[in-house]
Amino acid sequence: MAAPLETYQPHDTLANAASSTLQTTLVGAIIAGVQNTLTKQNVGARGIITRSGGIIALYAAVGATYQITKDSASNLREKDDLYSEAMAGFAGGSVVGIARRSMPMTLGAGVGFAVVMSAFRYTNGISGYRYMDADEDEVERKEALKKLRRRPLQETIEELGEGRGIYAPGWEERRRERLLAKYGIDVAAAQQTK
Numbered sequence: 715m716a717a718p719l720e721t722y723q724p725h726d727t728l729a730n731a732a733s734s735t736l737q738t739t740l741v742g743a744i745i746a747g748v749q750n751t752l753t754k755q756n757v758g759a760r761g762i763i764t765r766s767g768g769i770i771a772l773y774a775a776v777g778a779t780y781q782i783t784k785d786s787a788s789n790l791r792e793k794d795d796l797y798s799e800a801m802a803g804f805a806g807g808s809v810v811g812i813a814r815r816s817m818p819m820t821l822g823a824g825v826g827f828a829v830v831m832s833a834f835r836y837t838n839g840i841s842g843y844r845y846m847d848a849d850e851d852e853v854e855r856k857e858a859l860k861k862l863r864r865r866p867l868q869e870t871i872e873e874l875g876e877g878r879g880i881y882a883p884g885w886e887e888r889r890r891e892r893l894l895a896k897y898g899i900d901v902a903a904a905q906q907t908k
Contacts, residue, residue, distance in 0.1 A: 722792040727785040731778050738777025742770040772813050780806030780831075796835040803831030 746766030750757060757765055784802030788794045808828025811820025871882050890901045 723805050724789050725785040727789065730785050731781045734781035735778040739770060739774040742773025746770050751847050776806045776809045788821060796832045799835040800828045800832035803828035
């Protein structure tokens with residue numbers, strides 16, 4: 715029997731766009747501040763806005779366009795997948811080309827952003843691609859992976875030897891015998907006298 719399909723939960727486009735715009739505007743302001751600091755002329759603190767205001771506006775426009783396109787495409791298609799990410803990447807990247815007033819740059823940046831963003835989504839970002847079964851519990855999956863990769867204790871002892879927190883069953887008795895044979899110290903008797 716096939717698992718029931720999850721119903722699509724629409725995204726709040728305006729709230730997400732406002733949040734993304736704010737974040738990308740802040741990133742743009744930081745980059746503008748760094749550029750303002752590295753200029754040879756002393757332009758003052760207002761130079762962030764007067765000289766580098768276009769960078770801040772560009773970052774804000776890219777963030778807003780990307781998020782509005784992504785949420786709108788997802789809401790219209792009622793799917794949140796990498797195709798929505800690719801459409802949003804193309805729209806956001808195109809803003810960079812439009813700012814340069816170049817059609818080749820518009821298309822190139824749009825395609826470049828679309829490829830990067832859809833690949834990032836397909837590979838599940840930094841954590842990497844992993845097919846997730848809807849019925850699979852994350853804790854059970856991790857426990858199964860631990861058991862799959864766990865090595866037998868005897869194999870570990872053969873490679874590393876005993877000590878450093880790795881002890882085979884019967885280690886205390888073998889230790890007592892070695893100490894008695896080598897140094898003549900009976901550990902069991904010494905522990906009883908305490």
